[in-house]
Every structure is written in C-alpha cells, then in structure tokens.
Amino acid sequence: MFLxxxxxxxxxxxxxxxxxxxxxxxxxxxxxxxxxxxxxxxRQIRLENAIWLSSTLIAYGLGFQIITLILFVLAADxxxxxxxxxxxxxxxxxxxxxxxxxxxxxxVGVFFYGFWILLHQLDIRSEQYPxxxxxxxxxxxxxxxxxxDVSLQTLYIAGIKPDIITSCCAVVFxxxxxxxxNLLSGYSQQGLLLAFAGSIVSLAAxxxxxxxSRRWRPWLAGLYAAGWLWFFGxxxxxxxxxxxxxxxxxxxxxxPFCLLKPEYYYFGFALYGTLIPATFFxxxxxxxxxxxxxxxxxxxxxxxxxxxxxLSLILLGIFSGLSFYHYLKYLVSGGEG
Amino acid sequence: MLIELSGVSKIYNQGxxxxxxxxxxxxxxVEQGSMVCLKGPSGSGKSxxxxxxxxxxxxxxxxxxxxERQLARLPDRFLTxxxxxxxxxIFQRFNILxxxxxxxxxxxxxxxxGVPPKERRQRAQELLARFAISHRARFPAGQISGGExxxxxxxxxxxxxxxxxxxxxxxxxxxxxxxREFMEIMQQLKEAGxxxxxxxxxxxxxxxxxxxxxxxxxxxxxxxx
Numbered sequence: 001m002f003l004x005x006x007x008x009x010x011x012x013x014x015x016x017x018x019x020x021x022x023x024x025x026x027x028x029x030x031x032x033x034x035x036x037x038x039x040x041x042x043r044q045i046r047l048e049n050a051i052w053l054s055s056t057l058i059a060y061g062l063g064f065q066i067i068t069l070i071l072f073v074l075a076a077d078x079x080x081x082x083x084x085x086x087x088x089x090x091x092x093x094x095x096x097x098x099x100x101x102x103x104x105x106x107x108v109g110v111f112f113y114g115f116w117i118l119l120h121q122l123d124i125r126s127e128q129y130p131x132x133x134x135x136x137x138x139x140x141x142x143x144x145x146x147x148x149d150v151s152l153q154t155l156y157i158a159g160i161k162p163d164i165i166t167s168c169c170a171v172v173f174x175x176x177x178x179x180x181x182n183l184l185s186g187y188s189q190q191g192l193l194l195a196f197a198g199s200i201v202s203l204a205a206x207x208x209x210x211x212x213s214r215r216w217r218p219w220l221a222g223l224y225a226a227g228w229l230w231f232f233g234x235x236x237x238x239x240x241x242x243x244x245x246x247x248x249x250x251x252x253x254x255x256p257f258c259l260l261k262p263e264y265y266y267f268g269f270a271l272y273g274t275l276i277p278a279t280f281f282x283x284x285x286x287x288x289x290x291x292x293x294x295x296x297x298x299x300x301x302x303x304x305x306x307x308x309x310x311l312s313l314i315l316l317g318i319f320s321g322l323s324f325y326h327y328l329k330y331l332v333s334g335g336e337g
Numbered sequence: 338m339l340i341e342l343s344g345v346s347k348i349y350n351q352g353x354x355x356x357x358x359x360x361x362x363x364x365x366x367v368e369q370g371s372m373v374c375l376k377g378p379s380g381s382g383k384s385x386x387x388x389x390x391x392x393x394x395x396x397x398x399x400x401x402x403x404x405e406r407q408l409a410r411l412p413d414r415f416l417t418x419x420x421x422x423x424x425x426x427i428f429q430r431f432n433i434l435x436x437x438x439x440x441x442x443x444x445x446x447x448x449x450x451g452v453p454p455k456e457r458r459q460r461a462q463e464l465l466a467r468f469a470i471s472h473r474a475r476f477p478a479g480q481i482s483g484g485e486x487x488x489x490x491x492x493x494x495x496x497x498x499x500x501x502x503x504x505x506x507x508x509x510x511x512x513x514x515x516x517r518e519f520m521e522i523m524q525q526l527k528e529a530g531x532x533x534x535x536x537x538x539x540x541x542x543x544x545x546x547x548x549x550x551x552x553x554x555x556x557x558x559x560x561x562x
Contacts, residue, residue, distance in 0.1 A: 040344065040407075042351075042398035048410055049395070127415045 006075035126296030169255035228282030278315030425494030435479025
C-alpha cells in the first residue's frame with residue numbers, strides 16, 4: 001500500500017529522519033571517541049562546529065518522527081476504507097502483525113525522542129557544552145529504536161492487502177467478545193472511573209505541592225513522574241472502556257480510534273493531544289533533574305522543571321475537563337442533546 | 338592580558354584542493370587599554386587575525402581568548418550576545434547603511450539588545466555631540482561626507498560601550514587629513530581606557546605615537562625582524 005498519499009508521506013518522513021539519524025550517528029561516534037572540552041586542537045574545534053549542525057538536524061528529525069505518530073494513525077484510519085471488515089484504525093492496525101507494534105513503538109518513541117530534544121535544548125542553553133557526551137550517547141542508544149520504528153512502519157505499510165479480512169473495534173474492544181481476546185473487558189467501569197478521578201486529584205495535589213514549594217524536592221518529582229506514567233496507562237484504558245462510549249453515545253461502542261473521526265468532531269485529537277504532552281511534561285520535570293548538577297545548567301533546569309510542572313497541571317486540567325464532559329453531560333441531560 | 342592568542346592557526350577550505358593556510362601558529366597578547374597595530378601587506382592574514390580576535394569565526398586550532406574566555410568557541414546563541422557586548426567593529430568601507438539616517442545607523446547595534454528607544458536616542462546623541470556631528474543626526478547616511486561617515490562608523494562601534502575596538506584598514510579610503518583625524522579619535526578612546534587593535538598598512542597609522550606596539554604579519558606568521 002505504498003502508492004497512497006499517507007504511506008508516501010510517512011515513508012518520506014521516515015526516510016529523511018533515517019538519513020539525518022545516520023549523519024548524527026557518525027557525529028555521535030566521533031564525539032564519544034574524541035570529545036575533549038578543554039582542548040584547542042583542530043579536531044576539537046571541528047567537532048564543536050560539527051555538533052551544531054548534527055544536533056540541530058537530528059532534533060528536527062526526531063521532531064518529525066514524533067509527528068509521524070499522528071500521520072500513522074490518520075493513515076490507518078484511511079486504510080480502513082479499503083480493508084475488508086475494518087471500520088476504523090483498529091481494524092486497519094490489526095490487518096497484519098506489524099500495525100499494533102508499530103503504533104506502540106511510535107508512542108514510546110514520542111517520549112524518548114522528546115527527552116532527547118529536551119536534553120539538546122538544555123545543552124544549548126549553557127556556554128560550556130555540558131551535555132554533549134550524554135546527548136550523543138543517548139542518541140546512539142535511540143538510533144535502534146528509530147530504526148525499529150521505521151522498520152515496523154514500513155513492514156506494516158508493505159503488508160497491507162485489501163483482500164485481507166480483519167476485525168473491527170466492536171469485536172476487539174466490545175463487551176460482546178467473550179473469547180478472552182479483549183483484555184479490557186474485565187474491568188468494572190465504576191472502579192475505573194474512581195481510580196481515574198482519584199489519580200487526577202492525586203496528580204494535581206502532587207503537582208501543586210511540587211510547583212508551590214520553594215525548594216525543589218527530587219523525590220517528589222520522581223513520585224510525580226511515576227504518577228504520570230501510571231495515569232497515562234490508566235487513561236488509555238479509561239478512554240477505551242468508559243469515555244469513548246459516552247462520546248459515541250452508544251454503550252457497546254468502545255474504541256480508542258473512532259474518537260479521531262470527523263463524525264465525533266475529532267474529539268480524540270483533543271484528548272490525546274493533551275494527555276501525551278501532559279505526561280511528557282510531568283515525567284520530564286523529574287528527568288531534567290538528573291542533569292541539574294552539570295556545569296551551567298542549575299538555573300536552566302530549575303526554570304524548565306517549574307515550567308514543565310505548570311504545563312502538565314494546565315494540560316491535566318484540560319484533559320480532565322474533556323474526559324468528564326460527555327459523562328457529566330449524560331448525567332445531567334440523560335443522554336444525547 | 339585582555340586579548341590572548343596562543344598557537345592560533347587558520348586554514349580555509351581545509352582538506353580540499355583550494356585549501357589556504359591564512360595563519361600559522363600565532364601567539365599574541367594585547368593588554369587592556371593599549372593600542373596595537375597589525376601591519377603587513379595585503380593577503381598577509383591581518384584581516385583573518387582580526388576576525389578571529391573579533392569572534393567572527395573560530396581558529397582552526399589554537400586558543401583565542403578575550404578576558405580568559407574563548408568567545409569565538411562559545412555556542413552560537415552566546416557568541417552573538419558576548420560579541421555584541423565586548424567588541425566594536427570599524428570596517429574598511431565603514432559598512433554604513435546609506436538609506437538609514439545617521440542616528441538610525443548609530444543606534445542599530447542596540448536594537449537586538451532591546452534597549453528602549455529613548456535610551457537609544459540619548460546614547461546616540463551623546464556620541465554625535467562627542468564627534469561633532471549632531472547637526473547630521475537626521476540626514477540619510479548616504480548624503481554625508483567621507484569624514485562624517487568615518488565618525489558615524491566610530492560612533493556605531495562605541496554605542497554599546499564595548500571595551501574592545503577592532504578596526505580593519507580604517508584609513509584605506511580616507512585622505513591624509515581624515516586619517517590623522519581618525520587616529521586622534523583613536524588616541525582619545527585609548528586614553529579613555531579602550532583596548533584597540535587596528536589592522537593597517539598605512540604608515541600614518543602604524544607610525545602614530547599613540548600606537549603602543551606594531552605587529553608585522555607576513556605569510557600568516559608574526560614576523561620578527
């Protein structure tokens with residue numbers, strides 16, 4: 001299915017990112033072998049010039065790769081129109097064994113690519129190149145993930161055949177499926193909602209505690225980051241099993257992907273578009289603390305941490321409002337309208 | 338030493354067929370408040386050396402430090418900021434924008450620093466008065482004389498009160514009277530505590546009594562007679 005605008009856009013994006021990754025990978029090896037911040041040698045000065053270009057290019061490349069998550073979901077949504085049995089991206093992603101792994105790797109990649117971009121942004125805010133080695137070491141570790149991401153995406157696109165019969169979201173996430181293949185069917189909605197609301201309140205309290213206290217407490221930041229990781233997973237389950245059916249106004253329609261469709265006013269983009277950045281900022285506040293002691297970074301990191309906590313709290317508020325909107329509307333008005 | 342160069346080399350197009358070695362193993366120190374002239378024929382490497390001191394580009398190897406900081410090797414976002422605060426440039430052809438007024442030309446370096454308009458004007462007026470060109474403040478720079486243009490260029494180099502002034506062949510396009518006037522202004526600036534490095538092969542410059550030291554550059558090396 002390569003001759004499709006979405007496939008072409010995705011493949012082209014990934015190809016560019018891979019080329020940029022290869023260029024930056026070469027610089028990374030040179031940095032790890034030869035980087036000597038105190039030296040006035042020709043090699044060191046050339047490396048200092050080279051890292052500027054490499055870092056900038058790969059930062060943009062990873063940024064593009066983050067955007068491919070959106071492209072990938074939109075592409076899957078488009079593919080469902082030609083795959084027998086598929087009604088939304090769920091069916092399209094299950095049309096071959098590479099769809100769901102590709103999506104999951106892209107989702108994990110968003111955070112790791114984001115963390116690298118954050119490292120880069122912190123590094124260039126100090127006069128002393130404090131994170132160059134760390135930045136390029138992590139880049140080398142990220143390259144296999146990038147390669148896996150692009151490979152799974154390519155295998156998925158290559159493996160899509162219109163004549164394959166696949167499942168739809170009603171079968172995959174619906175309660176009618178008693179065969180044990182629906183991992184989410186066993187949860188009680190009330191229990192999930194309680195855990196969801198409790199997690200929001202706890203995260204807000206932790207965030208406010210972290211943001212309002214004069215001294216930065218690393219253990220509290222760690223707890224806040226762990227809380228966000230838990231909340232991210234829980235939110236995906238709650239969106240699928242509870243929130244989505246209120247959005248669709250159909251108790252048996254449970255799907256995390258149909259939310260992205262125009263008939264539901266692209267509501268899913270608002271939900272995921274607040275949840276993913278909120279989680280990133282929540283986790284990265286603690287992550288940035290790991291490099292706070294590097295030369296020239298104390299003030300920069302401290303400012304970022306405060307900003308990240310503030311942004312995560314704002315996004316948490318918006319996400320909570322969006323999540324409960326249809327549910328509360330249902331409770332107040334008794335259904336549609 | 339305010340400016341300290343050790344083992345500085347500069348190779349253009351390194352590793353290519355058109356490789357040019359502009360500077361080789363330069364050691365140079367300039368004390369605060371002194372005036373040094375870099376003398377040498379065209380193509381000797383004076384302008385390259387001045388560009389390295391002025392952090393326009395880094396050396397290929399070696400150390401070029403201003404007040405013990407290697408400014409030219411700072412990350413780009415800091416380099417621009419520090420260069421703006423530390424170094425004032427006077428170019429060979431003055432590089433004045435003819436469409437802008439004299440006042441606008443002088444205040445130009447303050448724009449990216451976010452200095453409020455009132456303060457910009459105030460600082461420029463002081464310099465215009467100091468160099469006796471207040472009456473030309475509203476004139477387009479393209480309509481003033483060569484001598485006035487030279488004073489505008491100096492005023493622009495001083496607007497941010499930078500401690501170092503670098504001038505590249507400043508008298509190359511001036512007559513004898515204007516060249517003398519230029520050196521008189523440089524002498525006044527030196528007496529006011531500025532550190533000045535001038536690249537020139539004009540005897541009026543390197544033989545001027547205000548010059549503390551003349552460094553001869555030949556084929557990219559410091560020539561010791």
